[in-house]
Amino acid sequence: MEQRTINYDFDEELLGFEEPEKAPEEPLGTARKLSLAVLGFGILMFALQAMGMPLSGSWTGFLLAFLPVLFGTVFYFYIDFKGTVPGIKHDNIYFRGITSKGALGWLVGVVFTGFYIALYWFPEYLSGGIKIVNPLSVALSGSPANNWFFYGFLYTLAVLIFGVRMFMKYRHNRYQKIRTASVMFFQLGFAFLIPNILMLFNQPEFYLSYFWPLKYDYLFPGTVSYLVNHPGGLGMFLIFWGAVMSFIATPLLTYYFGKRWYCSWVCGCGGLAETMGDPWRQLSDKSKKSWRIERWVVHSILVFIVVTTVLLWINSATSGSVFGESSMSLKKWYGFYIGAIFSGVIGVGFYPIMGTRVWCRFGCPMAAVLGIFQRYLSRFRITTNGGQCMSCGNCSTYCEMGIDVRAYAQKGENIVRASCVGCGVCSAVCPRGVLKLENGGTFKDRFSGSDKPLGALIDSLKHV
Amino acid sequence: MRVVIIGNGVTGVSAALSIRRLQPDWEIIMISGESSFHYSRPALMYIFMGHMSYKDTKPYEDSFWQKNRIDLVRGWVTEIDVAGKKLIMHEKDPIAFDKLLLATGSKSNKFGWPGQDLGGVQGFYNLMDIRLLYENVKGARSAVIVGGGLIGIELAEMLHSRNIHVTFLVRESSYWTNVLPIEESQMINRVILEQGIDLRLSTELKEIVGNDSGRVRGVVTNREEFIEAQVVGLTAGVSPNIALAKASGIQTGRGVLVDWSFRTNIPDVFAAGDCAEIITEGEQRNLIQQVWYTGKSQGKVAGEVMAGKESVYDPGIWYNSAKFFDLEYQTYGTVRNVSVEGESNFYWEHPDGSRSVRIVTRGGAVCGINIMGLRYSHRVCERWVAEKRSLEYVLDNLAEANFDPEFYEKCEEQIIREIKKQAA
Ligand SMILES: Cc1cc2nc3c(=O)[nH]c(=O)nc-3n(C[C@H](O)[C@H](O)[C@H](O)COP(=O)(O)OP(=O)(O)OC[C@H]3O[C@@H](n4cnc5c(N)ncnc54)[C@H](O)[C@@H]3O)c2cc1C
Ligand code: SF4
Ligand code: SF4
Numbered sequence: 011m012e013q014r015t016i017n018y019d020f021d022e023e024l025l026g027f028e029e030p031e032k033a034p035e036e037p038l039g040t041a042r043k044l045s046l047a048v049l050g051f052g053i054l055m056f057a058l059q060a061m062g063m064p065l066s067g068s069w070t071g072f073l074l075a076f077l078p079v080l081f082g083t084v085f086y087f088y089i090d091f092k093g094t095v096p097g098i099k100h101d102n103i104y105f106r107g108i109t110s111k112g113a114l115g116w117l118v119g120v121v122f123t124g125f126y127i128a129l130y131w132f133p134e135y136l137s138g139g140i141k142i143v144n145p146l147s148v149a150l151s152g153s154p155a156n157n158w159f160f161y162g163f164l165y166t167l168a169v170l171i172f173g174v175r176m177f178m179k180y181r182h183n184r185y186q187k188i189r190t191a192s193v194m195f196f197q198l199g200f201a202f203l204i205p206n207i208l209m210l211f212n213q214p215e216f217y218l219s220y221f222w223p224l225k226y227d228y229l230f231p232g233t234v235s236y237l238v239n240h241p242g243g244l245g246m247f248l249i250f251w252g253a254v255m256s257f258i259a260t261p262l263l264t265y266y267f268g269k270r271w272y273c274s275w276v277c278g279c280g281g282l283a284e285t286m287g288d289p290w291r292q293l294s295d296k297s298k299k300s301w302r303i304e305r306w307v308v309h310s311i312l313v314f315i316v317v318t319t320v321l322l323w324i325n326s327a328t329s330g331s332v333f334g335e336s337s338m339s340l341k342k343w344y345g346f347y348i349g350a351i352f353s354g355v356i357g358v359g360f361y362p363i364m365g366t367r368v369w370c371r372f373g374c375p376m377a378a379v380l381g382i383f384q385r386y387l388s389r390f391r392i393t394t395n396g397g398q399c400m401s402c403g404n405c406s407t408y409c410e411m412g413i414d415v416r417a418y419a420q421k422g423e424n425i426v427r428a429s430c431v432g433c434g435v436c437s438a439v440c441p442r443g444v445l446k447l448e449n450g451g452t453f454k455d456r457f458s459g460s461d462k463p464l465g466a467l468i469d470s471l472k473h474v
Numbered sequence: 475m476r477v478v479i480i481g482n483g484v485t486g487v488s489a490a491l492s493i494r495r496l497q498p499d500w501e502i503i504m505i506s507g508e509s510s511f512h513y514s515r516p517a518l519m520y521i522f523m524g525h526m527s528y529k530d531t532k533p534y535e536d537s538f539w540q541k542n543r544i545d546l547v548r549g550w551v552t553e554i555d556v557a558g559k560k561l562i563m564h565e566k567d568p569i570a571f572d573k574l575l576l577a578t579g580s581k582s583n584k585f586g587w588p589g590q591d592l593g594g595v596q597g598f599y600n601l602m603d604i605r606l607l608y609e610n611v612k613g614a615r616s617a618v619i620v621g622g623g624l625i626g627i628e629l630a631e632m633l634h635s636r637n638i639h640v641t642f643l644v645r646e647s648s649y650w651t652n653v654l655p656i657e658e659s660q661m662i663n664r665v666i667l668e669q670g671i672d673l674r675l676s677t678e679l680k681e682i683v684g685n686d687s688g689r690v691r692g693v694v695t696n697r698e699e700f701i702e703a704q705v706v707g708l709t710a711g712v713s714p715n716i717a718l719a720k721a722s723g724i725q726t727g728r729g730v731l732v733d734w735s736f737r738t739n740i741p742d743v744f745a746a747g748d749c750a751e752i753i754t755e756g757e758q759r760n761l762i763q764q765v766w767y768t769g770k771s772q773g774k775v776a777g778e779v780m781a782g783k784e785s786v787y788d789p790g791i792w793y794n795s796a797k798f799f800d801l802e803y804q805t806y807g808t809v810r811n812v813s814v815e816g817e818s819n820f821y822w823e824h825p826d827g828s829r830s831v832r833i834v835t836r837g838g839a840v841c842g843i844n845i846m847g848l849r850y851s852h853r854v855c856e857r858w859v860a861e862k863r864s865l866e867y868v869l870d871n872l873a874e875a876n877f878d879p880e881f882y883e884k885c886e887e888q889i890i891r892e893i894k895k896q897a898a
Contacts, residue, residue, distance in 0.1 A: 011717065015507070016550055016564055018602045023510055027521050027528050027604070033637040068824035095668055097800025101635045102524040108526075154630040161876050180802070184881040224893070237841040258834045292526075298535060395877055396852025398795050398804070400766040402517035407526050420533060443804060446877050 017056050029105035040087045049082025053270035060138030069145045076167070083171045098439055100408075106201060108362065109169070109289050113364040123359030130350045131166050133157035151206040151215075155342040165282060166202040170194055172285035175325050179288070185434045185447075189274060201278045214240055219276050222405060223315045225377035226344065228252045230319060231326035261383050267449055268390025269380035270432025277376075279369060282358065285434060287366025291435065294365030294412035301412065304372050304429065312378040317345055325353035348373065367410045371429055381428030385470075386463040388448045390432065391456045394418065399444045405436035427455045444469035475500045477780060478569055479599070480551050480718070481577035482506035483515060484720075484766055487533075487745025488545050488773030489575050489780070496781035502543065505561070507550035508600050511536060515561055515600070516766060518627045522604055523635045527586035554722035556740050573780050576719055576738075577773065580712035580764055587708070589682030593689035595706040596642065598629045607632075607705075614638050614704035619695050620679045621710030622649050624796050629669055629707045634782075636861065639670040641701050641756055643679055643693075655811050657821055658830060658846050662798045666853065669799055682706055712764060714749040727751050729762050734786045736776035746776035765794055791856050801828070806855035807842035811836050817841070822892040824885060831889050833868060840868050847883065849877040866898060 029049065038046075053089060054396040057074040065071035091099070106184035128135045133156070140160045147155035147163075173194040198218035209215050214237060222229040237245035263271045273280045283291075316425040321337035336451030370377050392415070405415035411429045415436045418425045425445075437445040448455070458470070477493055479486040482504050486629035490502050495597025539546055546567070553562035562572040584590050594610050596603055617633045619626050622644030630640045646652055648662035649666060651659040666673045678696040685691040692702040725731045725739040729751030732738055736746045747769040752761040763772070768789070777787040795804040809832060813819050816836055823830040829847030833840055839862035844853050854875040857870050872886045 011550065011564075012550065014606070016604060018507065018605075020601070020605055021510075022601060027608075028610050029524065030522060030636055031614075032641075033611075033615050035637055076830045092865070095665075095669045095800055098525075100520075100525040102522075105524040106529050183879065188881055198573075367548075396851070396856065397767045397793065398515045398641050398852055402520065402534065403514060403526055404517075407530045416533060424659065434879060441802070442795045443802050443877060446849070447880060471881040 019467045029102070039089075042086060043226075045086040045089065047082075048078045049086065052076065052078030052080075052082055056139070056142065057143050057342050059402065066138070067141045067144050072142055072145050075142055080167065080171060084174045086176050087171075087175040092176075093224050093302070096182035098441075100439070103289075103292060109292070111293065111363060116289075119360060119362040122361060123355055126359050129157055129161055131418060136160060136344040147206070147293070150203065151209040153209060162202055162206075164209040165278070166197050168196040168239065168286045170285075171283045172288065176285055176288060180438065183434075183438050186438060189434065190285065191221050192275045193277075193284055196276045197278050197281045198364050200276075200438040201281075204273035207242055208244075211243050213242070214248065214275075217278075218251065219278065220474055221252055221260070221376065222319070223256070223379060224277070224279075224311065224374055225252075226315050226319070226349070226375070227341075229256065229343065231281065231322050235326075260380065261387075264390075265388050267434050268388050268430070268447075269377065269384045269445075270390070270430075273370065273377060273431035274433045279353070279357065279374065280367075280431060283361075283366035287361050287410070290361045290366050292407050293364070294367060294371070294410050296409070296412050296414045298414075301414075302462070304412070307372045308374065308378045308381075311373055313341075314348075315375045365412070367411055367412075367431070370431065371411050377431075382388070382467070384430070385426060385428040386460075387453055388449070389453050389456075391450060392430065392436070393420050393446050393448055395442075395444045395446070396422060396423065402441065404439040405445060406439060408435050408439045410435070415445065424456055424459070439449060475572050475577070476570065477573045478571035479575045479577055480561070481507075481575075481579055481747070481749075482509065482512045482546065483577060483579050483652050483769065484512075485579070485769035485773035486575065486577035486611075487512045488770045489577065489746065489777035491542070492774045492777030493781045494542050494544065495762070496783060498809060501545070503547060505546065505547045505551060505563075505569070506518075506547060507564070508602065510546060510548045514527065517809045518601070519602055519632050520862050522607065522632045523848075540587045548698075550682055551718060554718060554743075556634075556724065556743065558721055559742070571742075574743045574744065574778060575736075575776060576724075576743070576749055577746075577747045577776075578636065578715045578749045580748040581715045582708060583711045583713055584708060585683075585710060587682060589690070589693075590708065591683055592682055592684040592706075593687075594704055595690050597708050598625055599712065600679075610640065610705045611638060612806055613634055615704035616641070616701075616703050617707065618643060618679075618701055618703040619707040619709060620693075621708065622646060623709060623711055625712070626707065626709035627666070627798055629709055630666070631669075633705065633707070634669060634671060635674075639672070639706065640667065641674060641693065641703070643677045644882070645675050645676070647676045649673070649675070651811055653811055655813075655819065655832065655844070657810065657823060658803070658832070658844060659811075661827060661830060661846055662801065663800050665801045669706045711886075712748070714751065714762060714764075716749060719745065719749070727760065729760075731760075735779045735784075735803060736772065737779070738785065743775050743779055746772040749875055760788075761789065763789070767793070782886070793852055793856065794866060801847055802849065804852075805843070806850070806852065807834070807840070807859040809842035809844045820893040820896050822885075822889040824888070831885075833865060835865050838864055840865060847898050849879075850875045851877045863880065865893070869893060 052075055059066035061063050104110045118233045136157050140157060142156050143160050143163050144155040147159045174192050176190040177187055196219050203213045204427055205217050227233050234249055237249050274284055284390055319339045321333055325333045325337045333387055352373045360368055399419040401420045403416050409415050411431055413427050415425055431446055434447050437447055459466045477500055479490055486504055490504055490711045493502055511532050514533055520783060521528055549566045550564040551561045552564050560568045562568050582599050596606050616639040618641045619630050620643045628680045630642050633640050647658040648656060649662045678691055679763060680696050681694045683691050690706050692700050693871045694700050716730050718727045719730045720726045724835045730749050731743035731753055732745050732750050733753060736744045738745050748764045754760050775787045791807055818835050821832045832844040834842040840858050869890045872890060
């Protein structure tokens with residue numbers, strides 16, 4: 011045996027594989043430098059105004075800050091990808107600190123988290139920024155900007171900018187392009203423009219793309235009676251819309267397409283994860299243990315929100331004689347711990363640490379409902395291509411939901427998991443063409459036992 | 475009963491699992507000097523390029539082995555004491571066995587090129603080679619890769635991702651044309667050039683030239699051209715890793731010689747996967763299969779036989795897949811690089827040159843399908859070949875085989891039109 015071989019004792023488990031040395035790169039071209047300069051100018055304008063530069067609060071100020079940010083980043087992403095051959099672009103992901111939990115990754119995590127803390131509890135720290143977006147708020151909704159408008163604006167901007175990045179990154183993949191266009195459309199239209207414009211016409215601020223149980227208060231008695239009593243027919247329509255979406259469209263669409271119709275095509279939380287979150291999707295934990303935790307936590311939250319909703323209704327029907335204030339405090343507790351801390355602070359703040367779908371995976375009650383339908387009563391499945399899998403692990407690595415896709419693929423089994431949001435990235439990154447997202451002709455041929463969905467559901471409960 | 479498996483690659487693992495399935499109580503020990511746990515060899519390139527961390531390439535969680543009571547030993551076997559039924563280990567106590575499986579894989583070919591032992595010259599097969607590559611790319615600006623196969627192009631992609639200028643020497647007149655028909659091969663040539671790799675066709679390595687400190691400085695080709703390089707990758711194929719078996723009196727040819735149930739000439743000693751050469755009666759050449767899935771299926775059968783079940787290996791209908799930079803390739807059945815008597819080739823290529831389908835028929839039945847840039851279903855293509863379907867039938871049902879992601883451009887109509895034209 012060769013000396014080199016027999017003496018080899020590198021501990022790959024402990025030491026792993028760091029970044030190999032790289033030959034010097036060509037300096038950034040002028041186009042890239044220019045786009046970075048434009049971006050820098052926008053950020054500078056924003057910072058100066060936030061600190062009290064007189065332009066703040068005017069359209070000029072708004073445009074001076076955000077147009078350069080928009081164009082600078084979009085242009086940067088455009089040329090960054092334009093110079094490459096279309097295909098999977100994952101070189102160096104595990105070498106860059108920002109995408110592999112290095113110092114920069116943690117820093118970004120802290121900044122995101124800090125932003126959410128300020129947003130929820132100390133909005134006064136955001137007043138500089140809020141003032142800058144004021145002209146847009148007044149134009150859209152007729153009322154001055156507050157922290158939520160500022161947040162919605164930044165959120166939408168992020169989805170659009172990073173949506174363009176997704177477009178460029180996956181310009182060889184039509185599924186990804188169409189899906190990205192869809193989340194951009196729903197975020198901009200349904201989650202940003204329409205709610206604000208509704209307010210302009212003195213209508214309730216209502217997000218047509220969010221439903222109970224994700225937007226848990228949409229079926230709370232308080233919201234419903236507010237909408238019912240709202241002058242004009244729209245309030246009634248909105249209740250109707252919300253109820254139909256929650257109880258009819260959700261099961262039906264999930265039956266035909268899987269939960270993806272919502273989670274990675276419509277939902278704003280998913281929209282941000284799929285666009286701005288894309289560089290961090292590989293950080294989701296794939297272990298069986300985290301899968302177990304996920305099932306417990308997400309279903310507990312679902313139970314909690316259902317119970318709260320029911321209690322609130324009983325309470326309102328009996329004018330508070332049964333549960334008194336306790337159901338209100340449940341509602342507040344949920345709003346604080348789940349609505350604010352979980353979905354915001356951890357959900358987005360921890361993107362660079364725990365991956366992009368922490369909320370969707372562990373917290374979202376909507377995802378839990380969709381997941382139950384998807385698992386037991388849906389045509390959707392990911393099929394695997396016979397024996398072609400060579401267990402490389404790209405699919406599992408890039409599954410943002412932490413599904414160990416490879417575990418199924420290497421056995422040639424379909425992947426039918428409640429949590430799969432149908433983002434299609436596993437299929438895109440597979441170098442051997444093994445995975446295909448499909449809506450089959452029937453739900454019965456997805457896994458053994460799927461012809462008796464109720465039995466399968468009960469079985470799975472037994473294993474808890 | 476104690477079964478010992480040398481090698482924790484896909485073959486060894488597949489055998490261990492099939493033994494465990496049949497023999498819940500047997501002791502199973504799996505040994506490898508390369509890594510503590512099983513990892514996916516085809517994923518090596520992704521570690522080096524930063525797509526995945528090493529732990530992402532492990533197909534099973536670490537707890538899996540304990541759960542299945544498969545004991546893992548990290549170390550090198552230096553000798554097999556066939557008569558005494560024990561393994562001599564490097565710096566470790568010997569390990570006794572009742573039954574032994576050799577799943578030692580392959581090793582990179584070296585053809586005795588002048589200068590092949592210089593510093594900076596290496597093959598690419600295992601983690602040792604990756605570590606060596608880490609050393610060799612330090613300060614490197616340009617590299618030469620010798621040998622135009624699947625591993626060569628992966629190594630080219632890896633070095634390219636480190637911004638190292640790669641010159642790719644291919645002996646044949648077109649990349650991998652000793653396996654692929656010329657059209658597919660040329661499609662890959664284009665892909666390689668598009669990436670900015672300096673592809674030199676019909677070019678052979680004559681000599682590797684070193685500097686005073688014993689490191690490579692460049693290579694000289696058969697055209698007497700000098701190409702500067704600080705790294706030279708030798709990727710002219712692999713051959714079965716048989717040194718250990720050979721030194722221990724187990725019968726070997728090109729590989730460890732076994733029958734169709736993976737028995738060697740020594741009782742209770744078996745061999746499977748990349749390292750095995752299956753003795754084939756008659757005119758056919760002995761069978762050596764060196765890909766992932768064959769390791770998996772050979773290991774499964776070998777495990778069954780070792781566990782006491784009558785089992786014979788059936789190679790089934792050949793298939794394989796690969797990716798050349800961003801171009802995916804799948805093949806089902808038999809497609810030869812040149813057309814032979816009695817076979818007809820039908821070939822469609824997308825007008826933009828990025829996708830193609832080739833259907834080969836023999837005696838009126840479809841016997842092979844090559845796909846570039848599209849995804850086709852293994853099960854469907856395999857069934858067509860097994861059932862000896864006619865070209866007409868295959869064309870009529872072509873859409874059934876499409877395995878591309880949703881919303882992808884469907885090319886079946888074009889394909890059918892073109893191939894019908896050629897068939898007429
Ligand atoms: C870079 C690369 C890319 C590849 N890509 C593909 C692909 O995409 N698709 C495909 O189908 N195939 C691919 N292959 C081939 C495929 O990886 C092999 O066919 C397969 O790994 C063989 O498995 P095996 O278990 O037989 O041997 P191996 O995986 O080689 O495992 C043998 C193990 O035995 C150990 N061993 C050997 N001797 C000793 C000893 N004396 N003591 C202790 N341990 C020992 C070695 O350390 C090694 O870990 C690729 C191969 C390489 C090198
Ligand atoms: S990416 Fe493809 S080949 Fe790799 S493990 Fe997943 S399914 Fe298998
Ligand atoms: S399994 Fe695939 S499609 Fe589903 S969430 Fe994971 S990566 Fe997306």
